[in-house]
Amino acid sequence: MNEERNEMEALARQLYRSHKKVLDFVMDYGATTDFILAMEATLGEGLDYGDAFEVDGQKFVFNGHSNLQVSFLPSGWIESLGDELNWSGCENWWAGYPLICWLQLHDDQEGTSGRLRLYAEVGPISDYDFRKSLIEKIADAAQLQGLRSVSFQKTAMDEGKKFSKFLKGNEAHVSDTQNIEEIEKAMRSLLKKFESVFQVVGNVLPEFKRFGYLSPLENAAATLAKE
16 A cells, blocks of 8 residues: 555656646636636626626626626616715625625536526615615616516515515526536626616616715714815
């Protein structure tokens, strides 16, 4: 056993010397998934929290990602709500705003194909009247524009409800979840499909800016800036 182990160690050292660059690359980037590579091809590389990016003419702000998920907000939503405000109940939720969007890849049971879904959700806003009114305004604006792709559950406005997704027809089939180009195509397709929804929601949000608040430190800084 010792002789066999010595031979294996010698072979490993030889392989490492011969293929050092490749093995170092695998060690550094082995955790990168095909989803992440497709995400970088679509959104851009090296994005960090709060970074702006653009996809086919649409502007967004990056929040974060995992191996099968990436979250963000349309830039118009942040412009409408303001990037300096906090939102009661949402401080530790996703990007800290009352709403969030994310793309997520779900594998099928077979393990080779899957579905990419685009989600948009109203979060755990503490003020019930604010949350109820926001959902009502989004639903009414979508109906006025004839957008059937916006649909809240009947319980969305129930008191105590915290999370309410509202996109319908929000998935794209991916026949090969290891095909980076196919995942990228699905990402671009979904973002394009819901461009009008992003715009409609963005138009609703300005009236809700009054529900945001500044932290004591931010409030003090704002007061000093006015003096």
